[in-house]
Amino acid sequence: MSFVLVDRPVPEVAVVTLNRPERMNAMAYDVMVPFREALTTLGDDNGVRAVVVTGAGSGFCSGADQESAGVPPGVAGVTRPTYALRAMEALEDVVLTIRRLHQPVIAAVNGAAIGGGLCLALACDLRLAAPAAYFRAAGINNGLTASELGLSFLLPRAVGSTRAADIMLTGRDVSAEEAERIGLVSSVHADVVAAAVEVGQRIAGFSQPGVELTKKSLHAGQSATSLETYLSSEGIGQLYLRLLTSNFEEATVARREGRAPVFTDER
Template sequence: MSYVSIDRPVDGVAVLTLDRPERMNAMSFDVMVPVRDQLVALGHDNSVRAIVITGAGRAFCAGADQESAGRPPHTEGLARPGYALRSLDLLEDVIGTIRRLHQPVIAAVNGAAIGGGLCLALACEIRIASPAAYFRAAGINNGLTASELGLSYLLPRAVGSSHAADLMFTGRDLMAEEAARIGLVSRLADPVLEEAIAIGARIAELSQPGIELTKKSLHAGTAAGSMESYMPVEGIGQLYLRLLTDNFEEATRARKEGRPARFRDDLPR
């Protein structure tokens, strides 16, 4: 049985749905292995210009499945430490795959995003939340650290160090309105999936290499040591598209003519 579905609601946008609502789309390996594999496949599909991740039912993703986690592949014969390391590698690969994709990824957070589910949402470039959504850095409540799957890297960069510390040290629930106020999500919407698809459709109208380079520069800027060392990266991206496409000239013509721009991603030959 597949616990992941893929839909193409509009041209250029793919929706990946975690589809195990009876377990609140928890991170069992029966869910996360196909999530990773489907994301890789979508990344290779050049007709897909934006990807939306959401959950079926009342949850986005409830984090670790403590009752029916399944078994990750290729772990036969491993002792407990080796098994644990391979399991962690697989979950980290899901987060890393989202970050490595050419396309922007939009989290349509329809309900609970707990533990690893919060990490899954944080890995996406854009997060939209339903008014019913809530977030929890759950590890600290389970006698562990709150740091997992990139949380201690991504959360402070999303909301600032003080808000991140508050959430990680207390394990409290962050409700949707507060999440929007502190910047964890960019907006609230009901229905949230329709809003996320509309954002994806807008992205799909724009220059593909422009969007791809913007994603790369966004991530590089987050990790840069200083603005001075990073600004040449931005400049090179701008020059690359300015010299190799006619998109700037097309945007100028379109504004003068009062019409939408029709971008091409190569020069006329």
């Protein structure tokens, strides 16, 4: 049985499904390692313009697997402290791989996104939810810190510092309805995967370097220390595409002709 499934419902959008529903797609290493490998492969496929991540069954991802976590890669012969470091690095690399992908990554949160599963959703560029989805920063409920896998970096940037503190310090569940209201997800859909694929198709209609630069700009803008120091990087991105492609001219003509533009990313 494959714990990670990759599907192409349309040529330009790939759907990656965590496929261990009996464990609510918990973050065992035999799930997370092939998940990262699948993402890396898709990142190198220039025909894929957007990636959708979802879970099989009733869960998106339930966080750490406390019963059958498996063995992280690269731990042969190491001591217990080093084993712990390698184990965390393997999971951290999944989050970083999502962020580094050329393509936007859309989380189609079909059910529970708990602990590390919440972190996976937050690492994605967009999040959509099914009505049954819910979110929990579970570390605090387990006698640990709620901060893990970038949660205390990503969550305040998604919902604001006060709401992030409420979610992380209380360990309460956030419903799909509340998640939409506070901006944790952009929308709620009965068929969340289909909705995410539709969003991916819309993204695929735009300039490929334009989308890639926009993703980079969103990440850089969240970490910028000031607007003044950041503005020029956005301006350079605009000039880059304005000078090296005919996309802007094509968009102007397409509007005049009442049709969708066709961006070639060439001049």
